[in-house]
Amino acid sequence: MKRRDFLMRGMFRPAVVVLGGGTGLEIMLAEAFAQPRSCGPPPAAKPQRRTAAESLPPLPLPATPLRRSEKKREPSPPALVGKVILGDVKWETRDGQRYAFRDWMTDPADMQNLLTWTNEQLHIRYRVVDADLAEFSYNPTELPTLYFTGHDAFTVPDAVIPRLRQFCIDGGTILGDACCGAPAFDQAFRRLVQQLFPKRPMEPLPTDHPLYSSFYPISSVHYREEGRTDWQDLPELEAVSIGCRAAIVYTGGYDCSCGWDGHVHEHGKRVLPADARKLGANIITYALATYELGRFLSTERVYHQTGQPTRDQLVIAQVIHDGDWDTQPSSLASLLKHLAENTTVEVQFKKEDVDLRSIDAFAHPILYMTGHKDFTLSDDEVNNLRRYLAAGGVLVANACCGRKAFDTAFRREIARVLPDHKLDRVALEHPVYRSVFPIDKVSYTPLVIHEHPGMFRPTLEGISIENQLRVVYSPYGFVNGWSGAPNPYDRGYEDKDALRLGINILVYAMTH
Incomplete structure (x- = not known):
């Protein structure tokens, strides 16, 4: 029993x-x-299932078939x-x-x-x-x-x-x-x-x-x-x-x-x-x-050049903030791998996590930022990020999984950083959509299509300083598409287009 x-x-x-x-x-x-x-009764008894057949009793009794039944256990x-x-x-x-x-x-x-x-x-x-x-x-x-x-x-x-x-x-x-x-x-x-x-x-x-x-x-x-x-x-x-x-x-x-x-x-x-x-x-x-x-997510992907001296190659620096700033540590590694395979860019497979309070604009030409949750930048972080962008640095950001909390926070904080500028939709004619791959249409994840049927245009927003994009932002997620994570609740781009957009953005940032 x-x-x-x-x-x-x-x-x-x-x-x-x-x-x-x-x-x-x-x-x-x-x-x-x-x-x-006292909280509740026991579970109901499981229904019994029986299988039946006929057989003959042992001789010399009358040879009349007898019916036999026995319990049959369901898998x-x-x-x-x-x-x-x-x-x-x-x-x-x-x-x-x-x-x-x-x-x-x-x-x-x-x-x-x-x-x-x-x-x-x-x-x-x-x-x-x-x-x-x-x-x-x-x-x-x-x-x-x-x-x-x-x-x-x-x-x-x-x-x-x-x-x-x-x-x-x-x-x-x-x-x-x-x-x-x-x-x-x-x-x-x-x-x-x-x-x-x-x-x-x-x-x-x-x-x-x-x-x-x-x-x-x-x-x-x-x-x-x-x-x-x-x-x-x-x-x-x-x-x-x-x-x-x-x-x-x-x-x-x-x-x-x-x-x-x-x-x-x-x-x-x-x-x-x-x-x-x-x-x-x-x-x-x-x-x-x-x-x-x-x-x-349980499989850890390693940046194999972590710890090596930074050479004259592209290194992505990820911004630390008080939200969940590192939602998928392996996503940038995957993007860098595809960047190296599809362009002539010399890539160093390492990721540096940076504190905006001690940022060096010339050491990190591109900063990356993501998250699901609300976050707030300190006054020192706001001032340093403003100086970084004015000096020619580029900030690339996206709302991981398309979460509203990060989207709202990013729009609020970037308005503090650049109060005289606003995020505008990047026109399809912009060079960022032509820097490597020509992109006119993209495929979104099923959740986005369910909420916005027929949507196929890329949704990048940006802020330009001296006619160059210094902030590139997507309210839809890149992270799962870059890493190939099977996330059914992602509001983002399908893998192929997430990678193509990411490569275009990095190459544009390096060449402009």
Whole structure:
């Protein structure tokens, strides 16, 4: 009998009391009969399927065919989510009898019900399994998503931290939900995330993040909290991103697991079931859609001339800012490789990260800037960038994945740098579209075409000083196209045209 079946059969059974208190036998019994506290019913029993046939009984009985039936096991669907086993065995007295439970099973059917519902909506077939961190392989190709949930505070062994971190880097996804909005679990999960990625904050997602549109378009959800009237507001998912992918997704301290299970309580704080299911379906869809992207980003591409003295060759310098300035470190390497293959430009395969507060205009003739998020330049950075551009330097920038937050921030900050100039659309007759490849039309990613049917003109904007482009900006992303990353949520150019535009821009900047 499977442990989960055994556990379910033991629900609402009192634990056996053993003399001597706290013996190994008592702990084993507690493990066996651990049960949900009150949040939700167990998963529905799986339907039985039988196969039937006829046979002859052994002689000398009458040779009349007898019908035999036996259970037939349906092949299991692939596992998509592992629900992490958390918490110590705890005891509770109910109706005069002691019961045992473990915190991770207080809502035993939440993920199974969500996957059943999502499978129907998306016409897919996946299942949830229990995940023991002591035995888990930490290989996302075997189990792509780990799900942490509960009410109580928890910790994981120190040895597990680097393995969980590598699981995320290798393309795995961690999903967290505080059942009933429990503060103890909320604090413990945030502490775990801080241990995993101390330099990558878990932040609220912007409204244009793919998690709010991967299956259902979600602009608001309905909330319920003890002592308040139900209200409607923006969703509050939070995430830690690795490159262009949200690797850790958290429901923000508002319970979704009870909603996934189809019930609510008056206590705690939560997203109501209809919206919780939609958020859950979007999370599942996003995890599936970005799995290949995660695997791609896990492969590190090396600038093999890093550390070598800079020679009389092109070196790209990337601007450090207070947003996520280095979304895909390998994208420039790919662009430089194609530049060397398609032109006579001498390329040095190294990338230098520069601080605008100490910039040398003559050491770095071209600066590159990108990101997803909002950012703000200090007054010193603004003044130095202004002097750099006035001295003949060129700034090339793009909004990674076409994100609105970076687009808004870049337009605001470049207006501070050059208040007497404005970004204008670069005309198709401009030499930047002819410097290497003649470009009149481009192909955009499917997401852009979905939002702007029939769009095929390149969308470069620029600022000219002394009749030369000193700022070249694209509100649509180059990054995924340069690196070849399989990102289904990229608002950008298809690979071939992203590379052609990037090469044209670099050659124009070097020759003008």
